[in-house]
Amino acid sequence: MKVYNYKDLSKSKIEELCSRQIEDDKLVEERVTDIIKTVKNDGDKALLNFAKAFDKVELEKLFLDAEELKSIASTIPADAKKAIETAYHNIKTFHQSQLKTEDKIETMPGVVCWRESRAIQKVGLYIPGGTAVLPSTFLMLATPAIIAGCKDIVVCSPPQSDGKTNCYLAYCAVLLGIEKIYLIGGAQAVAAMAFGTETVPQVYKIFGPGNRYVTTAKTMVQNKVAIDMPAGPSEVLVVADETANPSFVAADLLAQAEHGIDSQAILVSTSIEIIEETLLEIENQLAILPRKEIAAKAIENSYAVLVNDLSVAMEFSNEYAPEHLILATEKFEHLIPLIINAGSIFLGNLTPESAGDYASGTNHTLPTSGFAKAYSGVSIDSFLKKITFQHLSTNGLKNIGPTVEVLAAAEGLDAHKNAVTIRLR
Ligand SMILES: NC(=O)c1ccc[n+]([C@@H]2O[C@H](COP(=O)([O-])OP(=O)(O)OC[C@H]3O[C@@H](n4cnc5c(N)ncnc54)[C@H](O)[C@@H]3O)[C@@H](O)[C@H]2O)c1
Ligand SMILES: N[C@H](CO)Cc1c[nH]c[nH+]1
Ligand SMILES: [Zn+2]
Numbered sequence: 001m002k003v004y005n006y007k008d009l010s011k012s013k014i015e016e017l018c019s020r021q022i023e024d025d026k027l028v029e030e031r032v033t034d035i036i037k038t039v040k041n042d043g044d045k046a047l048l049n050f051a052k053a054f055d056k057v058e059l060e061k062l063f064l065d066a067e068e069l070k071s072i073a074s075t076i077p078a079d080a081k082k083a084i085e086t087a088y089h090n091i092k093t094f095h096q097s098q099l100k101t102e103d104k105i106e107t108m109p110g111v112v113c114w115r116e117s118r119a120i121q122k123v124g125l126y127i128p129g130g131t132a133v134l135p136s137t138f139l140m141l142a143t144p145a146i147i148a149g150c151k152d153i154v155v156c157s158p159p160q161s162d163g164k165t166n167c168y169l170a171y172c173a174v175l176l177g178i179e180k181i182y183l184i185g186g187a188q189a190v191a192a193m194a195f196g197t198e199t200v201p202q203v204y205k206i207f208g209p210g211n212r213y214v215t216t217a218k219t220m221v222q223n224k225v226a227i228d229m230p231a232g233p234s235e236v237l238v239v240a241d242e243t244a245n246p247s248f249v250a251a252d253l254l255a256q257a258e259h260g261i262d263s264q265a266i267l268v269s270t271s272i273e274i275i276e277e278t279l280l281e282i283e284n285q286l287a288i289l290p291r292k293e294i295a296a297k298a299i300e301n302s303y304a305v306l307v308n309d310l311s312v313a314m315e316f317s318n319e320y321a322p323e324h325l326i327l328a329t330e331k332f333e334h335l336i337p338l339i340i341n342a343g344s345i346f347l348g349n350l351t352p353e354s355a356g357d358y359a360s361g362t363n364h365t366l367p368t369s370g371f372a373k374a375y376s377g378v379s380i381d382s383f384l385k386k387i388t389f390q391h392l393s394t395n396g397l398k399n400i401g402p403t404v405e406v407l408a409a410a411e412g413l414d415a416h417k418n419a420v421t422i423r424l425r
Pocket of ligand 1: 134
């Protein structure tokens with residue numbers, strides 16, 4: 001991990017450090033364009049071929065039904081079952097609290113406006129399963145979809161080498177009442193849900209994180225379906241001062257680094273001692289990690305920045321716009337108002353990012369690659385449309401009518417003006 005001193009960084013170097021561009025981005029785009037086209041043209045046949053090519057499995061069929069899921073789920077160990085249920089409870093509790101009814105507003109006497117929410121009827125959820133199968137993502141996506149009231153919930157996840165899925169995903173399906181999992185991964189899953197195939201239903205909005213193939217596919221199908229956000233390779237930025245614990249900081253950096261070689265783990269600190277001790281701790285902790293090759297590669301592509309005070313650290317963080325921001329300091333309260341761009345925040349030295357990944361209740365599907373400047377993470381709102389209503393009484397029509405008539409005339413739109421005039425007569 002390279003160490004920079006903020007005061008030596010030019011504006012363009014800061015931009016470069018905050019960009020997540022990877023050399024072969026073009027190649028991934030070309031490959032994904034081809035995958036989408038093939039799924040659009042060949043439907044299920046393409047999906048079976050891609051499963052063979054990318055997931056190394058010859059599937060007999062493209063989904064597991066309720067009976068099969070129940071049977072796989074029955075093999076889950078008791079402690080995992082309990083942990084999934086606890087996580088589900090917290091995620092459900094937090095997301096249920098986001099359901100709000102808005103007030104009706106009288107903008108002028110007799111003119112009443114309000115908004116009501118309606119669930120998106122057909123949604124597609126992508127559950128990653130390449131380097132690691134993520135049942136936690138299943139909970140993070142399906143729980144708010146169900147609370148919001150989505151009617152058709154299509155779930156795709158890459159198949160295992162035995163053409164099935166694991167007991168954790170299957171147990172989530174049983175717990176959530178999801179009766180089918182489509183065994184489709186990568187860009188082809190996104191294409192299948194965007195365009196539909198003989199077997200996979202077409203949806204209106206696609207949700208879920210994934211690798212660069214998945215994320216590129218989601219951005220490419222946006223003229224056909226809505227998407228939650230670009231939620232690509234995981235990233236974390238830790239702001240640490242002299243009150244931070246280097247072992248904890250190293251553990252948090254490695255937790256995101258182990259997701260994939262293209263993950264980013266950034267440390268911004270006011271203390272060179274904390275940076276140096278964290279780097280040593282990373283080496284120690286890496287040595288005993290089963291996924292050490294992946295994590296080491298991601299750490300190699302990451303960096304640390306020495307700053308002279310915490311406000312500069314926050315400035316850098318806002319420019320980077322991390323998916324996860326950890327404030328590893330006892331003085332985190334003062335920093336909260338300075339946060340502008342970030343997906344989810346972890347406060348103080350005792351709040352590991354993993355808590356949010358699994359079980360605190362907040363959603364772990366979050367914007368990456370700087371998209372936290374404009375997108376929020378998944379929430380109940382992601383599964384809802386907000387529809388506006390208005391009602392004019394006789395008095396309301398009299399009050400608002402002249403304003404509409406004048407503005408319509410100013411735009412030269414006489415039919416608009418007449419729709420009011422005819423009622424005022
Ligand atoms: N931002 C978030 O909210 C968030 C949350 C969880 C996970 N993540 C990220 O999700 C990602 C999951 O990635 P993953 O790879 O483990 O699983 P994945 O399910 O996203 O991707 C696996 C699929 O990628 C496709 N694929 C692999 N190599 C390919 C190739 N050469 N050409 C075409 N397609 C190919 C295959 O179809 C395979 O099924 C990680 O980067 C992780 O950091 C992000
Ligand atoms: N850190 C990931 C979001 O970037 C979420 C996750 C799932 N499992 C473990 N972590
Ligand atoms: Zn994680």
